[in-house]
Amino acid sequence: MAKNHWTRELELEVQRHLRDESSGHDPYHAFRVRDLAVLIAAATGADADVVEAAALLHDIGHGTDRNDHAKRGATLAADMLSKCGFPKTKINAVVTCIEHHHWKPGRAGDPEQPTAEYQAFADADRLDALGAIGIARTFAFGGAHGRPIWNPEPGTPSQTPYGTSSIHHFYDKLLQLPNDMYTEPGRRLAARRVGFVEQFLRVFYLEWEARDFDPADFAVQDSFLIERPLEGSDKGPQSLPSDSRPYPST
Numbered sequence: 539m540a541k542n543h544w545t546r547e548l549e550l551e552v553q554r555h556l557r558d559e560s561s562g563h564d565p566y567h568a569f570r571v572r573d574l575a576v577l578i579a580a581a582t583g584a585d586a587d588v589v590e591a592a593a594l595l596h597d598i599g600h601g602t603d604r605n606d607h608a609k610r611g612a613t614l615a616a617d618m619l620s621k622c623g624f625p626k627t628k629i630n631a632v633v634t635c636i637e638h639h640h641w642k643p644g645r646a647g648d649p650e651q652p653t654a655e656y657q658a659f660a661d662a663d664r665l666d667a668l669g670a671i672g673i674a675r676t677f678a679f680g681g682a683h684g685r686p687i688w689n690p691e692p693g694t695p696s697q698t699p700y701g702t703s704s705i706h707h708f709y710d711k712l713l714q715l716p717n718d719m720y721t722e723p724g725r726r727l728a729a730r731r732v733g734f735v736e737q738f739l740r741v742f743y744l745e746w747e748a749r750d751f752d753p754a755d756f757a758v759q760d761s762f763l764i765e766r767p768l769e770g771s772d773k774g775p776q777s778l779p780s781d782s783r784p785y786p787s788t
């Protein structure tokens with residue numbers, strides 16, 4: 539697919555603003571969201587220019603102020619778009635997408651009548667919080683904000699503004715995201731990605747409680763036995779005599 543002439547300039551701006559971001563909102567998040575959003579737009583008929591620019595620039599305000607990053611990002615985006623040759627008649631549509639982007643359960647606080655462009659971009663942003671990438675980003679965000687991996691004590695009060703633990707966040711957000719997709723491609727991909735998240739949680743709890751093993755994993759086999767040169771021998775490594783084996787033989 540041929541790139542728009544303004545695309546490269548916006549990519550460089552994203553890299554400049556988010557290069558050192560370590561909470562999962564780095565430039566590659568923006569690039570992945572852009573790639574998916576453009577695919578969704580092609581399937582739903584949303585304006586590809588608006589969707590691409592909104593997806594690329596949506597988190598550009600993260601570098602300075604996370605809490606107000608949507609508003610700050612919208613202001614920065616308006617300035618960048620007016621200088622890079624982006625179609626002037628479409629700038630407002632991009633800025634509106636960025637200004638309103640956020641996530642609350644049940645799409646609370648989303649625009650009452652979201653445009654097709656907002657829907658494509660929002661679905662792509664939410665999809666990047668699911669699947670293997672979403673899992674990696676959840677722990678990266680937790681680490682960047684002092685949030686523990688998991689706290690199994692029931693009723694543990696939250697020590698951070700972002701929840702009790704990253705595993706709690708799976709329930710507070712990730713597992714709810716499939717219900718908040720707007721588009722059919724978004725719903726399909728979300729169903730697949732959330733399946734992987736559920737599988738991850740099952741394995742996580744098994745490993746946490748050391749219940750993931752097969753008894754055969756601990757069976758001792760001859761190939762595990764230590765081989766080393768016997769003292770005073772110049773014949774190289776030899777098997778230890780059977781009576782000095784560190785484990786009972788099976």
Ligand SMILES: [Fe+2]
Pocket residue numbers: 596597607639640
């Ligand atoms: Fe954001």
Ligand SMILES: [Fe+2]
Pocket residue numbers: 567571596597663
């Ligand atoms: Fe995002």
